[in-house]
Amino acid sequence: xxxxxxxxxxxxxxxxxxxxxxxxxxxxxxxxxxxxxxxxxxxxxxxxxxxxxxxxxxxxxxxxxxxxxxxxxxxxxxxxxxxxxxxxxxxxxxxxxxxxxxxxxxxxxxxxxxxxxxxxxxxxxxxxxxxxxxxxxxxxxxxxxxxxxxxxxxxxxxxxxxxxxxxxxxxxxxxxxxxxxxxxxxxxxxxxxxxxxxxxxxxxxxxxxxxxxxxxxxxxxxxxxxxxxxxxxxxxxxxxxxxxxxxxxxxxxxxxxxxxxxxxxxxxxxxxxxxxxxxxxxxxxxxxxxxxxxxxxxxxxxxxxxxxxxxxxxxxxxxxxxxxxxxxxxxxxxxxxxxxxxxxxxxxxxxxxxxxxxxxxxxxxxxxxxxxxxxxxxxxxxxxxxxxxxxxxxxxxxxxxxxxxxxxxxxxxxxxxxxx
Numbered sequence: 001x002x003x004x005x006x007x008x009x010x011x012x013x014x015x016x017x018x019x020x021x022x023x024x025x026x027x028x029x030x031x032x033x034x035x036x037x038x039x040x041x042x043x044x045x046x047x048x049x050x051x052x053x054x055x056x057x058x059x060x061x062x063x064x065x066x067x068x069x070x071x072x073x074x075x076x077x078x079x080x081x082x083x084x085x086x087x088x089x090x091x092x093x094x095x096x097x098x099x100x101x102x103x104x105x106x107x108x109x110x111x112x113x114x115x116x117x118x119x120x121x122x123x124x125x126x127x128x129x130x131x132x133x134x135x136x137x138x139x140x141x142x143x144x145x146x147x148x149x150x151x152x153x154x155x156x157x158x159x160x161x162x163x164x165x166x167x168x169x170x171x172x173x174x175x176x177x178x179x180x181x182x183x184x185x186x187x188x189x190x191x192x193x194x195x196x197x198x199x200x201x202x203x204x205x206x207x208x209x210x211x212x213x214x215x216x217x218x219x220x221x222x223x224x225x226x227x228x229x230x231x232x233x234x235x236x237x238x239x240x241x242x243x244x245x246x247x248x249x250x251x252x253x254x255x256x257x258x259x260x261x262x263x264x265x266x267x268x269x270x271x272x273x274x275x276x277x278x279x280x281x282x283x284x285x286x287x288x289x290x291x292x293x294x295x296x297x298x299x300x301x302x303x304x305x306x307x308x309x310x311x312x313x314x315x316x317x318x319x320x321x322x323x324x325x326x327x328x329x330x331x332x333x334x335x336x337x338x339x340x341x342x343x344x345x346x347x348x349x350x351x352x353x354x355x356x357x358x359x360x361x362x363x364x365x366x367x368x369x370x371x372x373x374x375x376x377x378x379x380x381x382x383x384x385x386x387x388x389x390x391x392x393x394x395x396x397x398x399x400x401x402x403x404x405x406x407x408x409x410x411x412x413x414x415x416x417x418x419x420x
Contacts (some may be wrong), residue, residue, distance in 0.1 A: 002252025009135040030117035036064035038122030038188035041141035061093035063103040071367035101332025104128040104300035111241030131211035156226040159258040165202035167266030175210030176400040184281025192222035202265035209306040241302035273398035294377040297409040300327025302380035307401040312344040314405035321411030326353040
């Protein structure tokens with residue numbers, strides 16, 4: 001019986017010839033990460049357990065990205081704890097303000113997350129790295145503490161779902177629309193503790209940025225991990241960045257899946273997820289009467305250079321609606337610098353957007369864009385739960401950078417064709 005990519009990675013890291021869904025395995029890890037919300041708890045547990053050193057100073061990263069630049073005394077204390085722990089254990093990969101980026105955009109960019117890796121992070125969107133052909137999943141802070149000390153974690157091998165996308169995406173549709181449409185189709189628990197393996201000709205045509213966006217939101221369908229086959233595009237991206245050796249795995253033709261879901265991508269229009277769940281997905285053309293108070297372009301889902309180029313192309317020569325504020329947040333310093341070099345930041349400023357340093361910021365209601373009671377925000381982020389961006393009586397709508405830019409201009413949810 002054949003195995004999927006995910007099963008092969010788990011088997012190899014557990015020192016077994018094969019694994020099957022439901023098996024419990026203890027796996028060695030290639031990389032471990034935490035941020036300024038989750039790592040302080042892990043550090044306290046690490047020290048309370050009496051651990052004296054980390055398993056490998058080169059395989060752990062702490063990225064203070066959620067409340068940075070620090071918004072208050074408490075967030076400053078959180079980051080201070082990460083800074084001191086990193087210094088004490090001589091961690092190679094600690095990224096503070098000025099070098100920091102939103103973690104799930106930063107680590108692939110730096111070549112720290114690679115094909116064939118087994119990766120855990122105390123952040124639910126750690127599943128992002130499946131775009132590079134890694135098994136990557138989010139865990140709790142106590143699991144992070146144990147992993148920092150031992151370099152291991154246990155897993156129940158997930159069942160496998162194969163998504164097969166065929167057909168050419170319509171104009172303006174992208175990876176964000178594909179994943180919103182998919183979550184709308186199967187629901188927020190449609191892949192609960194399962195692997196989402198994304199395949200098909202439409203996926204092959206996607207850029208790496210588009211794949212990173214899709215893998216990032218696997219958790220929004222309940223997925224344990226999302227994963228893509230490694231191809232020429234993956235290798236072109238990885239080879240110039242990789243900081244260590246990596247291994248490519250492929251799914252066997254006779255691998256067993258609990259489900260195979262076929263999706264005609266030619267029917268995926270630009271999509272919006274309405275409050276208060278990502279599964280509330282509708283074509284943007286059904287939402288154009290909804291007025292907005294704020295638009296956010298950024299996050300670990302859609303804050304990469306491709307995303308900013310799309311938004312800038314629509315905003316160039318136009319102004320953000322007077323009744324709306326638009327925030328643009330490049331996901332990393334390198335993205336910021338490239339956007340500056342290409343003149344994208346000037347376009348955003350000329351359009352009367354507010355451009356921020358790299359941060360998660362408003363995505364989780366942290367800072368730099370909190371919503372008041374009754375306000376609505378359309379964002380290129382990944383979650384729209386009650387109170388996600390501020391008041392529990394506010395609303396968050398999820399969409400692509402193209403829809404976000406068009407909506408910022410119109411002051412309401414808008415199709416990109418409306419402003420071209």
